Amino acid sequence: MRIMGAALIAAVVTLGFPAPARAHHSAAAFDTQKEVTVTGSVAQYRFTNPHVYLTLEVKKDDGSTVKMEVEAGAASVLNGLGFSKNSISVGEVVRILGNPARNNPTAFILGRELYKQNGTYVPLNIASRSVYDAKNQNAAATSIAGTWFAPRTEFGAFLGGTGRWPLTDKGKAASTNGDARNNSLKDCVPIGAPALMLYPVADTITVQRDRVVMKIDWMDSERTVYLDGRKHPPASETSLQGHSVGRWEGTTLVVETTNFKDNAMGLSMALPGSTQKRLTERFALGDDRKMLLYSGVLEDAVYLSQPVQWSSKLEYRPTMVHSNQKCDPAVARKFLQP
Numbered sequence: 001m002r003i004m005g006a007a008l009i010a011a012v013v014t015l016g017f018p019a020p021a022r023a024h025h026s027a028a029a030f031d032t033q034k035e036v037t038v039t040g041s042v043a044q045y046r047f048t049n050p051h052v053y054l055t056l057e058v059k060k061d062d063g064s065t066v067k068m069e070v071e072a073g074a075a076s077v078l079n080g081l082g083f084s085k086n087s088i089s090v091g092e093v094v095r096i097l098g099n100p101a102r103n104n105p106t107a108f109i110l111g112r113e114l115y116k117q118n119g120t121y122v123p124l125n126i127a128s129r130s131v132y133d134a135k136n137q138n139a140a141a142t143s144i145a146g147t148w149f150a151p152r153t154e155f156g157a158f159l160g161g162t163g164r165w166p167l168t169d170k171g172k173a174a175s176t177n178g179d180a181r182n183n184s185l186k187d188c189v190p191i192g193a194p195a196l197m198l199y200p201v202a203d204t205i206t207v208q209r210d211r212v213v214m215k216i217d218w219m220d221s222e223r224t225v226y227l228d229g230r231k232h233p234p235a236s237e238t239s240l241q242g243h244s245v246g247r248w249e250g251t252t253l254v255v256e257t258t259n260f261k262d263n264a265m266g267l268s269m270a271l272p273g274s275t276q277k278r279l280t281e282r283f284a285l286g287d288d289r290k291m292l293l294y295s296g297v298l299e300d301a302v303y304l305s306q307p308v309q310w311s312s313k314l315e316y317r318p319t320m321v322h323s324n325q326k327c328d329p330a331v332a333r334k335f336l337q338p
Contacts, residue, residue, distance in 0.1 A: 029101060029102060029103075030098075030100065030101055030110040031099055031100055031101075032099045034100055034105075035099060036097070036098060036099070036100050036105075036109060037095060037096070038056060038058055038068055038095070038096050039058070039093065039094070039096075040056030040059070040094070041056065041057045041091060041092070041094075042054055042055070042056060042088060042091060042092050043056065043067065044090065045088060045089070045090055046331070047075050047085040047323075047325060048325060048328045048331045049075050049076055049218075049219065049327045049328060049331070049332075050188075050327060050328075050332050051071055051073070051331055052072040052073065052075055052078060052083075052124070053069065053070065053072070054069070054088075054111070055067055056070060066107075068107055068109065069107065069109075070096055070098065070108075070110075070111040071109070071111060072111040073124065073125050073126045073128075074126075074218075075323045076199075076201040076202075076217045076218050076322075076323045077199075077200055077201055078124065079217065079320075079321075080130075080149050080202055081123040081129075081130040081131065081132070081200075082122075082123060082130055082132055083124070083131075084321075084323070085323070087122050092116060093117055094114050094115065094116055095115045096111050096115075096124070097112050097114075097115075098112050099112065112128055113125075113129075126200060127152065139290070139316060139319075140289035140290055140316070141285055141289050141290070141318070142289070143207065143251065144207065144251075144283045144284070145205050146204070146205060147203065147204045147318055147319075147320050148205065148292045148314040148315065148317060149200065149202060149203065149315045149317040149320060150197070150200055150203070150312065150313075150314045150315075151200060151315060152200045154198050154312045154313060154314070155195070155199060158194070158268075158310055159269060161310065162267070162271065163270075165267075165268075165271070165308050166305040166306045166308070167271075167303060167304060167305060168301075168302065168303055168304065168305045170302055170303060171271060174272050174303060175270050175271050184263070184265050186329070186332045187332075188219050188327035189240070189263065190218050190240075191265040191266075191268070192240075192260070192265060192266035192267060192273050192277070193223070193241065193242075194279065194298060195265075195267075195268055195269070196218065197214075197216065197314075199216065199218050201216060201217040201218045201323075202217040202317065202323075203216050203217070203314065204322065205283070209227075210228040211224055211227055211228070212246060212253060212255075213225075217322040217323055217324070219327045220326055224244065225245065225255050226245050227245075227246050227248075230245060232245065235258075235275070237259055238260060238261040238275055239259065239260070240260070241257075241260075242257040242259050242261075242277070242279070243257065243258060245257075251284065251285060252282055252284040254280070254282055255279075255281040255282075255283070255296075256279070257279040257281070258277075259275075260273055260274075260275060260279075261275065266300075267298065267300060267303060267304070271303055272303060273300055273303070274300055274301075276299075276301045276302050277299070277300040278299040278300070280296050281294070281295070281296035282295050286313065289316070290315065290316045291313045291314065291315060291316065292313065292314040292316070293312075293313060294311075294312045294314055295311040295312070296309070296310065297309050
């Protein structure tokens with residue numbers, strides 16, 4: 001069976017962490033030990049989540065043309081690396097470096113890097129070099145408000161740490177079951193916080209008098225943290241992002257979130273989350289005012305035998321815009337087979 005969700009799973013495989021046994025299209029579908037270079041004209045182009053797809057018309061030695069499909073990462077993830085919807089267009093001639101598919105290497109590749117005829121580089125994979133790396137990032141924030149970006153190293157470090165979490169017996173059993181996670185991916189259900197906040201996409205925090213709104217550029221994710229003193233609703237009232245209330249400790253925002261729905265990837269890519277999940281987060285501006293310090297405690301009595309802690313950093317990216325691309329179920333299920 002072809003596996004599903006390169007935008008999520010390829011990140012884990014590329015970073016060297018174990019991926020679920022069954023998932024949307026991981027790097028296992030491609031021969032990552034082989035690299036190919038393909039030059040052709042862009043015949044079709046879809047800037048979508050959870051994958052960007054390009055179809056190239058490649059000219060053969062005998063003068064005839066063949067079509068080759070290129071799978072790239074998610075629009076939201078590539079956007080954070082500098083690949084926007086308008087980075088390429090149909091009709092352009094491009095050169096792509098990638099890995100051939102194991103089953104059909106002449107017709108399908110996993111894209112890594114794209115180069116336009118004028119030499120412009122475009123990243124195609126979560127592990128690709130960011131176009132921002134060479135840019136001077138001198139902007140400094142004045143508060144936690146603004147647009148932030150979690151490098152894949154932070155996302156990878158969080159995922160890597162989940163393998164050491166203390167699990168209940170139910171947690172141990174759930175961590176080996178990839179079917180539920182596969183369903184979550186194909187149904188465009190995002191991973192739960194705090195991993196959601198560390199996904200390598202644009203995160204914009206807006207601070208208002210009575211609330212803080214966090215818009216994460218991944219599968220229409222948005223969180224609202226109420227600062228007006230309200231209590232959590234009854235436990236029976238659940239939602240995907242839960243119910244968040246916050247308070248200020250100086251300039252640090254402390255957030256407590258409960259009332260989560262069951263989520264097949266509620267705690268991590270390998271672990272569900274239950275309605276007993278509880279999240280305490282701290283958001284603070286770093287001393288250099290270029291980093292958002294993000295830390296906290298995660299609890300879930302169903303799957304975790306003890307609370308777990310994390311500490312991460314997000315980079316200030318005031319000029320980064322959101323891709324604003326919804327998850328397309330047809331794209332998410334493109335290679336799913338019964």
